[in-house]
Amino acid sequence: MATITFITNDNETIIAEGTTGSVMELAVQNKVKGIDGDCGGVCSCATCHVHVEAEHWEKIGAPSELENDMLEFDENVSEYSRLCCQIDVTDAIDGVVLKVVK
């Protein structure tokens, strides 16, 4: 079980709990504004961009080469950017805070 906090662009805080699937799916389930996941989670649409709180970056880890390429030229990219369809919900990421980019 992981508890994940999403902060949207209008500063709404949504706390969601999940055990399986991707963080994008968890966000869609909890109607987190700005996380669309249009491609279904195959790292093709970049509609699930989040910034990981710096202190939680270690827990989440760095993106793959493909994901990195999707993000590199994004106007809102930061050193803590991830596409959350590529992050699995596991105990290891319990407590992380993710800021929705869009």
Added chain:
Amino acid sequence: MLTETSNKICVVIGASHAGVNFAFALRKEGWEGEIILFDSDPDFPYHRPPLSKAYLTSEEGTQHDLLFPKQNYETDNVTLKLGQTISSIHRKEKSISISDGSVQHYDKLVISTGSRPFIPSIKGLNTANNVFAMRTAEDAINIRNALKKNHNKVVIIGGGYIGLETAASLSKKGALVTVLEREERVLSRVTAPEMSTYFEELHHNHGVSILSNKNVKSVDFHNKINEVHCDDSSSYKADIIIVGVGIKVNTELAEKAGLEIKDGIKVDAYCKTNDENIYALGDCTYHYNLHYKKYIRLESVQNAVDQAKIAAKSICGEDIAYNSIPWFWSDQYDVKLQMVGLSQGYNQTIKRIETERDNCQSVWYFKDDELLAVDAINNAKAYILGTRFIQKNQIIDKNKLSDISIGITPTSFI
């Protein structure tokens, strides 16, 4: 909101990418009345793209690929009526007839009926054994089950994306796959020859036989195996035949109701048909693309989802013209193809093979100086930048683009 909606009913015909995304978008935009979705497919609404990809090679059902989790339909009060077919639309009465004989009133109606596989009239095909299309979860499950019975020769008629993705997935499962393409190259309708060559070689390297200029004329079934005959006198044995030669747009309901039909249901910039209470979305629409300045019909998730959002806004009183650059993707083996734009009408292509990485390529389509489209193979940077350049009508320095010693950055080809 322009008007009170709490006692209104919005009915959606077709609960796939367009219809389902529309329903949730409509709720998000503030629609307070009922939302009822109908679909003849009995399966809970699922993502279609994985069917020919990961789904075929797994043992899972569609429960991991639902468009929205089941609980969201409850929390957003979206009613799903699955396994029900709509027989007609009565515009005067503002109602639809359902095949069980019941009638449903609507205040707003959305037609997102999509398309169905086109099955060509090939002699003997309808009496052959294990013949499948690839469009629904049921198709994918039927193919998986047929494979399990130790059948392993598969003939795929049609070398488009559906055919090639299915070929890759089934060959991963150990099947001996032959793809019969009628044109001189695969993907001829959608990509440049460079791309066709790339994919033909990719499949060849994975043991899939891709044969072009193969016009299938008949199929027969004897001694427990199908034999597929082409008009050049060649024949191919097949335990399983998969037909992927394109689709037919589901416009019949709309046409019978007197809505304007072209190459699909004609809609305006807000996805509205010529009836102000009826909208249409997704694969079944003939719509105007502002960027390319022409009417088009698209078979894509992007168009389904983007039109869903536009129509939901319009129904709730906010008209924002549809203005998207089309994008598509395909996964075959370990290759990720991402495409942006519409390449039709191109008169020049520039191909880049990046040197710093293996198997990382892109094809850039131009009409004179206008960048029309980019096909990117394991090259998300080219895809993302291509998207941006097309959106901005950026003039590209083709000499720099052709020079592979210049890496892909936002400024390097300007």
